[in-house]
Amino acid sequence: PDRILDIDPALEDMIILRDSQSSSGISGPYACLSHCWGGYQPLKTTKETLLIHMQGIHWERLPKTFQDAIAYARSLNINKIWIDSLCIIQDDMTDWAKQSALMAKIYRNAILTISATAAQGPNSGLFREQMEQDQPLLHRAWALQERLLSPRVLHFGATEIMWECMETSCCECGGEMYDFYLRDWEKKQLHPTTLVNSTASRTATGWRCLVYHYSMMRLTIPNDIFPAISGAAKVIAESLRQRGISSTYIAGMWKQSFIEECLWHTETDYLSLPLRRPLTYRAPTFSWASV
Template sequence: MCSTPKLLVTQGRQATYMALSYSWGLEVRHNLQLRKRTLETLQREGIVESEMTRSHREALQIARMLGYRYVWIDAFGIIQDDDDDWAAQSRQIADVYGNADLTLIAGRSDDSRLGFIQNVPSPSVPPCSIRYRSPGSSTSEDSTCYIGLQLTKATGPVEKRAWCFQESNLSRRKVTFGEQQLSFKCRHSNIYEDGSYVTHVPGNWLRDLSIRPSADRKVEPMDVLKRWYELTMQYSLTEVYDPTDNFATLCGVAKRFQEALQDSRYLAGIWECDLLRGLLWRSRRLYLGPNSRQPLRRPLGVKQLQGQAIERAPSWSWLALEGPIIQATGKHYEKVFSNEANLRCRPLHNDGGTWSPDTWDPDVIVYPFPQCRLNITGFILEVRRSSIPTASYGRKHRWNYSAARIKEHAVLLEAVSDAKQSTGDHFSGSIVAIGLFDVEDQGSSMALYAMCLTYEEGLMLEKTEDGYYRRLGVFSVEEDGVFSGVSSDMRSVTLI
């Protein structure tokens, strides 16, 4: 790399380069970045390093030490005031990071103005010094041994950034300036500064998204989908400054999976070949694991949409909300979805599994997003939120979650109409399901509808003025009779 860095427009030329993955910082705008008016100047006259953000300067410093002549940094690789260039380059992120010889991850810094090399937090408990003298030592002086807590392997604040999540997963070789130590990760192993390491099985693209899926490496579709659900649950823990970037920050990862699931369409974060399972995502509020106390929330806009609640995805998509989710994964769901007899709805136009008449793919990343409707043939039951407290419900429920969390967050649903089966059973006013709203404090007075996706679970919906339905949450069936044997009552439903 030359002493005075310059912007290079590659125009198809290829070379070995390093990429930087970092957090800009909340509402941080770099003093020096690529803009329409600076494009020619940065190419011709070069970049004044002293005017660069500290994280950018430190990345150049490391690149020089490692012998890299070229570095890709988003602030200079994307024209920041050109929406078309932003969209075009964002769609190439999988290749930008997947083709980089090395990705430098500034994991420990959440503000690019502060840098990341020296930004190391102090341990919660300082090291303890112990004086000792080796037996048989020729010197009479004592030595000192320092004992402290094990260094964490956590990446740091960058781990919670949606853009960085994608960049890290798409990179084949990484040096991470982590929360307390350095680490190096490649396709073979992870090596940490404290001497610990983890080895990998090389060539598995499901674990290394920088590798493109290929026809000669056969992978079962269900294995691909399992990995997708695993990654989306991790992704849901991340944050992004502009919530309308939600599809852009997942674009590169989705493209890798699209290459593997060639016969399936990507519908706003869900794969059409596994649509019903994909629709059964839910908040972690009933779950006892990490992040389960964090509720889902509606995204609020920034910039021109400052503070406004925005609709950034169809209501049925997990990308519509912010916060940690759980997907319908595990052996139980594998058993449920392996048998079509367990399913309770189908595509309206049964032409081989096309659930939506609309077009959507991973390259849809520019807000406002197009409409994506799901046309379904299913059974809908009008229900209401029961006034009976969930805590007083004595029956054993199907959901395999903490009983205490169910009492705290779930609601009881009762049938509104006199639902009657051939057996003559009446269900009006009885508890027919247990529901979990995606966003809390909903459904106290609104008309609710329940649509089964499987024999045991389904979606809570609300009806719009134009006859469409919006997702409100999920439910677990408590009264089988009211949802079974109703093939004659199946009707067309459009989810938006």
């Protein structure tokens, strides 16, 4: 990442936003935090606060979810963490576009993604004392891509902690994770080994499975429909290029399997959200992203 949060315990009650490209930057393993913004983010990096955050952020200013994630990362001897609202300049569209384009690399290279799966917002924290059933992060479009790209994800859920990686998934109760939607086979579609050994046809099938799940997710900003899945698309495009397969990405679809992908249709079941077209244009009508 271009910026990373230094959470070394030696800093005590302070964390520091570092520029990874400068001499004061730091290298080594880092964690990512996947979380719901909850409609309001009390602490974020802007043009005005960038230099302030690079001087240091006091612990008491951090939302509860951030505090819990940092404390847990420290317990694993991970001294750096990437949090989108603090590592991206939120009111700088140029920086936002640049950093969102790097999402695939950021999450794929993280040693662990800490997922605030049951947290409604930044002040909810990771840990639960009561049996809450809702796990809002599992319904967010951006979070789905983060899960797909991360080699390892530790979910702090409503009732238990759950583990998910490129090989398997499991939870404390030892049963099935029914609310996870993604099966292990679908998660593995972005595994480097799977992509290297896959045919173009199987890669296209895997993409359609991912789009199926992605289309059920919620977006706060409708026009984020393509940015929120662009990291996964870049991973697939790069794997096709490495195998010498020509690929063109068109509005969420691939040219080499364009006819098949035009056969998409809408459906409604107990998992689906009510379908309606966005009020403003975001995709051509031949694309699944238009609905």
